[in-house]
Amino acid sequence: MDDFHYEGGGLRCEGVPLSEIAAAAGTPTYVYSHAALERAYTELDSAFSGLDHLVCYAVKANGNLAVLRALAALGAGADIVSGGELYRVMRAGFDPKKVVFAGVGKTEQELMSGLGERILLFNVESASELEHLDRLCARFGKRARVALRVNPDVDAGTHDHVATGRGRDKFGIPVDEALALAERVEDYRCVDLIGIHQHIGSQITKLTPYTESVERSAGLVAELETRGFDIRYFNIGGGLGIPYKDEETPTPKELVDAIRPMLEATGTKILCEMGRYIAGGAGVLMTSVIYRKKSGEKSFIVADAGMNDLLRPSLYDAHHEVLSVDEDGSVANADLVGPVCESGDYLARDRELPDASEGDVLAIMDAGAYGFSMASNYNSRPRPGEVMVKGDSWAVVREREHSAELVKGELVPAFL
Numbered sequence: 001m002d003d004f005h006y007e008g009g010g011l012r013c014e015g016v017p018l019s020e021i022a023a024a025a026g027t028p029t030y031v032y033s034h035a036a037l038e039r040a041y042t043e044l045d046s047a048f049s050g051l052d053h054l055v056c057y058a059v060k061a062n063g064n065l066a067v068l069r070a071l072a073a074l075g076a077g078a079d080i081v082s083g084g085e086l087y088r089v090m091r092a093g094f095d096p097k098k099v100v101f102a103g104v105g106k107t108e109q110e111l112m113s114g115l116g117e118r119i120l121l122f123n124v125e126s127a128s129e130l131e132h133l134d135r136l137c138a139r140f141g142k143r144a145r146v147a148l149r150v151n152p153d154v155d156a157g158t159h160d161h162v163a164t165g166r167g168r169d170k171f172g173i174p175v176d177e178a179l180a181l182a183e184r185v186e187d188y189r190c191v192d193l194i195g196i197h198q199h200i201g202s203q204i205t206k207l208t209p210y211t212e213s214v215e216r217s218a219g220l221v222a223e224l225e226t227r228g229f230d231i232r233y234f235n236i237g238g239g240l241g242i243p244y245k246d247e248e249t250p251t252p253k254e255l256v257d258a259i260r261p262m263l264e265a266t267g268t269k270i271l272c273e274m275g276r277y278i279a280g281g282a283g284v285l286m287t288s289v290i291y292r293k294k295s296g297e298k299s300f301i302v303a304d305a306g307m308n309d310l311l312r313p314s315l316y317d318a319h320h321e322v323l324s325v326d327e328d329g330s331v332a333n334a335d336l337v338g339p340v341c342e343s344g345d346y347l348a349r350d351r352e353l354p355d356a357s358e359g360d361v362l363a364i365m366d367a368g369a370y371g372f373s374m375a376s377n378y379n380s381r382p383r384p385g386e387v388m389v390k391g392d393s394w395a396v397v398r399e400r401e402h403s404a405e406l407v408k409g410e411l412v413p414a415f416l
């Protein structure tokens with residue numbers, strides 16, 4: 001059974017009617033299914049079976065402590081991109097030996113925090129970062145395990161904002177330069193180069209970008225090994241897409257089967273760092289209809305969730321299915337918009353949507369990844385609450401923000 005499904009006249013998350021959660025916790029609220037998280041993680045993990053591997057969850061997709069705790073308990077590692085994410089994963093109980101740290105702009109403080117926790121790998125993205133890390137290690141008597149993040153110059157065929165592996169993107173080191181940098185690594189006395197990392201983009205719906213990029217990066221692993229390097233980890237990155245609408249996306253098994261011979265040939269431990277695949281389908285955003293309004297030919301459903309709560313439609317023109325929490329088949333052509341003062345504040349545009357009345361609750365589907373984690377306080381709107389469901393139980397896993405939190409840390413100086 002789907003983790004979100006209609007039963008008894010309403011939409012449920014596992015065994016819990018969403019209307020029950022909306023009535024008790026209010027809206028807008030994100031609702032996450034534990035079963036869906038577990039299913040997606042397990043599917044990924046088993047796709048790699050037969051290979052020495054570790055699935056690192058990309059925390060940026062959804063960093064809620066309950067989500068992290070659930071994944072840590074399943075044995076997942078974590079892919080982080082900031083000191084804040086490191087703080088989260090340590091709070092959630094991840095084993096630091098399963099944590100990999102990417103990002104083009106790690107600050108000295110962030111590098112120090114990673115060294116302090118003795119994380120598994122720093123995915124280094126430039127010669128300057130390597131130099132910096134080495135200097136810090138020397139100063140504080142530490143050693144760092146390093147993977148070079150290479151830029152395989154492959155177009156992932158995804159939205160321009162989330163393609164990260166083309167030559168013109170800011171991420172990683174070109175393959176030939178990575179080879180040259182590796183040759184100089186002996187000059188850096190406190191770093192051990194033991195891995196190669198790539199991540200070519202997000203919401204990838206085809207296998208070719210993976211097969212092409214893995215071929216290039218695995219070629220680099222082989223070249224380094226023939227030159228005497230002890231490369232123990234090969235990280236293929238994240239990015240596997242999910243069907244938001246009617247996209248045909250490869251399964252984890254199809255992905256791994258397509259690259260398995262190349263992975264095997266490296267003789268390394270294989271890492272992957274999926275975020276969206278694990279969390280995307282595991283969450284919905286519930287929102288209540290505040291008003292219906294017409295403007296000429298246009299019909300608007302004005303909801304209490306806006307672009308500050310779920311940015312993806314405004315930022316990427318992303319599609320999310322919209323369902324009625326109370327089963328009701330009638331539909332209307334309308335825009336689902338939020339209260340934010342931007343014309344770009346929409347959740348669905350020119351679509352057949354549930355013909356909802358004021359007070360009805362809608363569920364914006366597949367909002368578990370890059371939903372709350374991209375939410376903001378724009379228009380001084382408190383960020384939504386978050387709930388997790390497991391079987392017939394549910395709990396608030398983040399309180400909805402309140403007005404006092406909007407001005408937290410702000411000070412009015414004495415000269416005013």
Ligand SMILES: Cc1ncc(COP(=O)(O)O)c(C=O)c1O
Nearest residue numbers: 058102199202238239274275276
């Ligand atoms: C370095 C890195 N790894 C992993 C991911 C996760 O990507 P996704 O959520 O598409 O799997 C990202 C996101 O862009 C990333 O930047």
